[in-house]
Amino acid sequence: MALQINPSILSADFSRLADEAKAVEGADWLHVDVMDNHFVPNLTLGVPVVESLSKATDTPLDCHLMIEDPDRWAPQYIEAGAGSVTFHVEAAAAPVRLAREIRAKGARASMALKPATPIEPYEDLLPELDMLLVMTVEPGFGGQAFLDIMLPKIRRTRQLIDKHGLELWLQVDGGVSAATIQRCAEAGADVFVAGSAVYGAQDPAKAVTELRHLAEQ
Ligand code: DX5
Ligand code: ZN
Numbered sequence: 001m002a003l004q005i006n007p008s009i010l011s012a013d014f015s016r017l018a019d020e021a022k023a024v025e026g027a028d029w030l031h032v033d034v035m036d037n038h039f040v041p042n043l044t045l046g047v048p049v050v051e052s053l054s055k056a057t058d059t060p061l062d063c064h065l066m067i068e069d070p071d072r073w074a075p076q077y078i079e080a081g082a083g084s085v086t087f088h089v090e091a092a093a094a095p096v097r098l099a100r101e102i103r104a105k106g107a108r109a110s111m112a113l114k115p116a117t118p119i120e121p122y123e124d125l126l127p128e129l130d131m132l133l134v135m136t137v138e139p140g141f142g143g144q145a146f147l148d149i150m151l152p153k154i155r156r157t158r159q160l161i162d163k164h165g166l167e168l169w170l171q172v173d174g175g176v177s178a179a180t181i182q183r184c185a186e187a188g189a190d191v192f193v194a195g196s197a198v199y200g201a202q203d204p205a206k207a208v209t210e211l212r213h214l215a216e217q
Pocket of ligand 2: 008032193
């Protein structure tokens with residue numbers, strides 16, 4: 001699979017979401033961070049905003065649910081137009097059932113790990129997933145520094161994916177920028193979320209292209 005760059009709308013201007021989404025229409029997916037002020041200490045947006053965004057852009061939506069009880073809420077994000085739904089394993093009551101439900105409803109099923117959550121206990125779940133997200137910051141805020149200590153986990157996850165011969169995408173999220181994206185790619189990530197590195201740039205579309213070139217090197 002070609003490497004993918006997913007700009008995170010979290011770093012965009014929320015009063016101009018439709019324009020901000022259109023500004024990165026060359027990107028593969030638009031990453032939408034849903035936070036509930038319980039699973040993480042921050043509050044962003046919910047189902048109605050995702051529904052409006054999905055009508056405002058042709059770029060498919062990659063919804064990252066940083067919420068409690070994703071088992072209950074994930075289906076609503078698919079109905080609102082999400083093409084991919086990521087739940088946190090730390091929050092899910094029944095990750096296998098949830099992944100199957102997401103797929104059955106026609107979206108890509110993805111599971112996220114916070115920095116302190118190891119991949120090894122979840123090896124047997126990998127065939128149930130279309131993407132695995134290794135967080136490279138503590139979830140909750142954009143603009144944080146990339147955690148280098150996550151590189152070994154990215155490497156181990158890539159080895160597990162390859163060992164099982166899976167098509168699973170390996171996403172990294174948090175502190176991904178021109179300075180860090182190559183380390184992530186070398187470690188085996190193939191989907192890169194970038195918030196401040198894209199929306200903090202003068203030309204967000206150009207920033208996406210530059211990140212893509214760096215990752216492909
Ligand atoms: C953080 C979010 C990220 C955030 C990344 O909890 O999950 O998607 O937008 O922002 P940057 O790229 O600025 O670290
Ligand atoms: Zn995210």
